[in-house]
Amino acid sequence: MQAQTLTLLRPRFTITHVTDGVPAVPAGDWWAMSRTPAGTTVICETEGGAEPWRAFYNNEPHALDQPGMLAAIVHPLAAAGLSVCAASTYQADLVLVAEADLDAAIATLQAAGHTIVD
Numbered sequence: 651m652q653a654q655t656l657t658l659l660r661p662r663f664t665i666t667h668v669t670d671g672v673p674a675v676p677a678g679d680w681w682a683m684s685r686t687p688a689g690t691t692v693i694c695e696t697e698g699g700a701e702p703w704r705a706f707y708n709n710e711p712h713a714l715d716q717p718g719m720l721a722a723i724v725h726p727l728a729a730a731g732l733s734v735c736a737a738s739t740y741q742a743d744l745v746l747v748a749e750a751d752l753d754a755a756i757a758t759l760q761a762a763g764h765t766i767v768d
Contacts (some may be wrong), residue, residue: 651722
């Protein structure tokens with residue numbers, strides 16, 4: 651799997667899910683919103699919250715048909731028992747881990763050959 655350079659984004663994030671209808675676009679800075687038959691999920695910046703998440707973003711844009719880019723990030727995290735939430739964009743992926751797991755996630759990704767930058 652391909653080693654990547656990942657930026658640890660400074661903001662903390664919340665992940666919300668609405669099952670009934672489509673939520674209004676949240677006030678403030680939101681980063682991703684996806685709608686499926688099961689509801690709408692929104693990832694947005696937060697100042698606090700009960701369960702803040704931190705995000706890694708791939709600094710190396712890649713084509714949609716380049717296989718294994720997201721797997722190279724989430725596979726080592728899953729093998730370490732760390733949960734993730736991922737949002738893919740046209741060029742790269744946003745991979746979130748619970749803030750409580752951040753140090754373990756950084757160590758795991760570095761051990762897998764990835765470079766983490768702040």
